[in-house]
Amino acid sequence: MTAKITRRALLAAGGVSVAAAAVGTVYTFGPRMNQSAASDADVRDYLQRLWLQPSEAEIAALEKCVTHLKQAGLWNKLDAFWDLRASTRQGALLNIRQRAFDLKVQGHMVQRPGFGLAGDGVGGFARTGIMPGAEGVRFSLSSASFGAFCSINDNGGNNYAFGSLNGNFRLKTRQAPADAPSGYLNDAAQPLTGEPLSGIMPGLYTISRTSRDQLSLYKNDVQVGQSADPSTAVKNEEILLNRAGARFGSETFALAFVGAGLDANDMRELTLCFRDYLAAGMRPIACFGDSLTQGIRNMGKDPTATVTNYPSRVQALSGRIVYNGGMSGQTSTQIGKRAETDNIMNGAVNVIWAGRNNYREQDTVLSDIAKIVNHIGHDRYLVLSVLNGDYETEAKGLVDYQRIVSLNTALQQLYGDRFLDIRDILLKAGDTGSADDRADLERDIVPRSLRSDTIHLNDDGDALVGQSVANAIAAKGW
Incomplete structure (x- = not known):
């Protein structure tokens, strides 16, 4: 049985640091904690009235x-x-x-x-x-x-x-x-x-x-x-x-x-x-996509495990507020419709990872992403490359592999330095000392050491995507 901790008890104990689940900033209970960080009397007075102190x-x-x-x-x-x-x-x-x-x-x-x-x-x-x-x-x-x-x-x-x-x-x-x-x-x-x-x-x-x-x-x-x-x-x-x-x-x-x-x-x-x-105050980040953005449970191993996703990694690394706009199974068209009605994108740095679930419709994917970018209304965005998975038709040289490569080439040409080739980053991170990874790399698919199944990423894969996205945003000064 977990003991109930009251705010009074926390204050009596001198304050306890807690992580704000939806924010990514560490706060402290009690008005006595971070006032020393401010030399201005009016700022200190404001802080004194707060139960949760900012960083x-x-x-x-x-x-x-x-x-x-x-x-x-x-x-x-x-x-x-x-x-x-x-x-x-x-x-x-x-x-x-x-x-x-x-x-x-x-x-x-x-x-x-x-x-x-x-x-x-x-x-x-x-x-x-x-x-x-x-x-x-x-x-x-x-x-x-x-x-x-x-x-x-x-x-x-x-x-x-x-x-x-x-x-x-x-x-x-x-x-x-x-x-x-x-x-x-x-x-x-x-x-x-x-x-x-x-x-x-x-x-x-x-x-x-x-x-x-x-x-x-x-x-x-x-x-x-x-x-x-x-x-x-x-x-x-x-x-x-x-x-x-x-x-x-x-x-x-x-x-x-x-x-x-x-x-x-x-x-x-x-x-x-x-x-x-x-x-x-560091501009918030909004990530829109499918299950690769939303995150999945480590299926087949521990159904109660924490959901892994790259936006949470970006949040931890950047210290910013990160909005996870991923939804499993959605096509670029469905992602685009959500993005266009969710005006949270207007004030944020945006990361768009769309097209995996309808990559065979290249013109549609390109049009959908263009609409999302147009809706954003500013140039603080990244477009991530589409991944190929461990499927019969998506290995190097096969028909769907060629479609994915063609789509990524078109995205790179359209978005230039705002295109982040996350597929290439994942491939280069493969463990060449592993026979399984070498086999995947020969087929030019994301190595299994970074996947939880045929397409979705595991903790290591999400960590690498999160690090790459956070680095790209920092490098651009967004």
């Missing part, structure tokens, strides 16, 4: 961000700053700026470490506790701003970043590439609508009023809309995240802030600071 690397990144905000003169303009993609839900909801205005979730919202906080588009939102115009609140009649860094865009969904119960404050990002951001801020005129934006949608969306007759919309540090509509009244309504009136947001936001008005220079500094912080 020293994460603390260093946060401290650098806060220092940048202070040196740029932005810290004292903010009422709130939330790291919504923090490694724990509690960390995401706490206001880093001060001991007030922690977020309180109403309805259903999902917090994905490394990606952010997302509403469901039908009723989920977060209360900030900030009442414009109240004593001590910087957000005021003619000096006000709020913004959110969209990490995953929910195409076709609702896109309300901030608002109020009656809709008197509002910031919309956009639903599709042709859409424009828009918003209200302390005025009764028509909403300010920015220019339609093309290209990648994730980024920092902000609406800011710096004077009675100066209202601006920004995408990152670029002004995409401005208006001279005067501020007429500051409504005594709480500012809400992911809600404006009866409409609810469904995008994923990584960072968010509320405060006094920010001008163009402020926005340049804020954008630079947020970009550096998100990069220092």
Whole structure:
């Protein structure tokens, strides 16, 4: 019988390190543990309120961000700053700026470490506790701003970043590439609508009023809309995240802030600071594929054994959050359909391993992978080569072997340095001192010392794939 360990007992014992199963970062119980890693008083105060402490690397990144905000003169303009993609839900909801205005979730919202906080588009939102115009609140009649860094865009969904119960404050990002951001801020005129934006949608969306007759919309540090509509009244309504009136947001936001008005220079500094912080926090990795990605049990040996897969190895080696988007038995078409509807890819480094289950349809596989790459919307991705297995028709010189080689050649030509020839890496790792491996290498198939069956990899094989993927991502500085 396992003894029950309470949080009180852990704290009394001075703290116990635990591995966060879904994250890949080692945390520590108790507010006393990692505070010494931070020299900034505001960062220490934030850490003191956390039950699960982030790693020293994460603390260093946060401290650098806060220092940048202070040196740029932005810290004292903010009422709130939330790291919504923090490694724990509690960390995401706490206001880093001060001991007030922690977020309180109403309805259903999902917090994905490394990606952010997302509403469901039908009723989920977060209360900030900030009442414009109240004593001590910087957000005021003619000096006000709020913004959110969209990490995953929910195409076709609702896109309300901030608002109020009656809709008197509002910031919309956009639903599709042709859409424009828009918003209200302390005025009764028509909403300010920015220019339609093309290209990648994730980024920092902000609406800011710096004077009675100066209202601006920004995408990152670029002004995409401005208006001279005067501020007429500051409504005594709480500012809400992911809600404006009866409409609810469904995008994923990584960072968010509320405060006094920010001008163009402020926005340049804020954008630079947020970009550096998100990069220092190490961009998450999303792996999409079939059973080679999902992982399988060591069948026939121990049905209770831990599932082996390469994404978990990438997570352990990189210290990043890694999303395993593998699903056994799926073709490149099925993988592509999942990838196109799971917008987690937009903000992550992506690894695509598709085509093993329909390699005979080369044109289809190439088209499916091209669609996935197009959906990603950025160039931080790897495409892995298709493996051949211990099957009669897949050995060197046979018909299906030629099909797989032809497909891999086409992928290499299309994706260049973003093509990772994992089949070749596995072949070169064969044990030439083993008669079984030598026999497999003569047939130009993945050696059995790296396989658990005719095609799937064992722990050693997954470890090699994980190491190769992690090395490739690190080498590219992603």
